[in-house]
Amino acid sequence: NWLRFTTGRRKKFWNKNVVALGLAAGFMEPLESTSIHLINTGIDKLVSLLSLDGVTQAQEDAFNRLTAREYARIRDFLILHYNATSRDDSEFWNYVRTMAVPDTLIEKVEIFKANGQIFREEDELFTETSWAAVMMGQGISMVGHNPMADALDPAKTAEEVNEMEKSIRFLVQAMPGHGDYLSRYCPAPMAA
Numbered sequence: 001n002w003l004r005f006t007t008g009r010r011k012k013f014w015n016k017n018v019v020a021l022g023l024a025a026g027f028m029e030p031l032e033s034t035s036i037h038l039i040n041t042g043i044d045k046l047v048s049l050l051s052l053d054g055v056t057q058a059q060e061d062a063f064n065r066l067t068a069r070e071y072a073r074i075r076d077f078l079i080l081h082y083n084a085t086s087r088d089d090s091e092f093w094n095y096v097r098t099m100a101v102p103d104t105l106i107e108k109v110e111i112f113k114a115n116g117q118i119f120r121e122e123d124e125l126f127t128e129t130s131w132a133a134v135m136m137g138q139g140i141s142m143v144g145h146n147p148m149a150d151a152l153d154p155a156k157t158a159e160e161v162n163e164m165e166k167s168i169r170f171l172v173q174a175m176p177g178h179g180d181y182l183s184r185y186c187p188a189p190m191a192a
Contacts (some may be wrong), residue, residue, distance in 0.1 A: 005030060009071050014063040019046055026071060034074050037125055041070060070125070076105040077126045077134070084109075084138035109135065115146045 009026030013019065020026075021042040028034045045066055049059045082096035083105075112118055112135055118128040176184060 003030065009068075012064050013042070013067045014046075014060045016060075019063070021046075025067070028071070028074055029078055034078075034125070038070065038074075041123075042067060070123075072102070072104060073121065073124050074126070076102055076108065077131065079105055080109070080131075080134050080138070084135070084140055086139060109140060112140065113143050115144050116142045117146060 005027065007027055007029060010020050010024075013021075013025050019042075022035060022039040025038065025042065045063055049063055051059075079096075079101055082093075083099060083101050085093060085097055087093040088097065108118065108131070112131070118131045118135075120126075120128050120131070175181075
């Protein structure tokens with residue numbers, strides 16, 4: 001059995017006296033917590049656009065434009081997970097690897113390849129770190145680099161990286177193992 005779902009979003013999230021939020025507005029995929037985020041940001045946008053004096057077409061249009069842009073940014077991040085794969089062991093993976101992708105995603109990947117930069121728009125859900133993790137994890141590598149990196153002292157940079165590695169190693173050694181953590185902080189009730 002495969003998990004089947006239909007993705008998509010409404011053409012208009014706010015139409016006359018109805019505002020669609022959450023799953024009524026759209027569905028991206030079940031593996032990310034985007035639905036909860038979109039409910040929160042939808043409510044935030046709606047509350048900031050409403051007024052006691054009534055509603056104008058401009059308010060409705062702004063809500064629709066901002067929400068559509070937010071869905072598009074999340075869509076791009078989700079598509080990247082699948083499209084950048086090297087898997088070719090099924091019809092699904094062959095399709096997602098070769099499908100047409102939005103220009104906005106192509107631009108983001110090309111800029112990353114050119115100089116390692118990830119440009120995050122204002123209130124975009126996924127951070128630069130998240131984008132970089134997916135890109136590098138899927139084997140997208142930089143061809144060039146940011147010229148500002150040439151101004152860094154290689155010895156000092158290596159020293160800072162070594163110090164970060166030591167700190168991480170120390171913290172990891174001090175942490176409990178997965179099983180110990182679960183036993184200590186998330187114990188399951190014992191069956192009778």
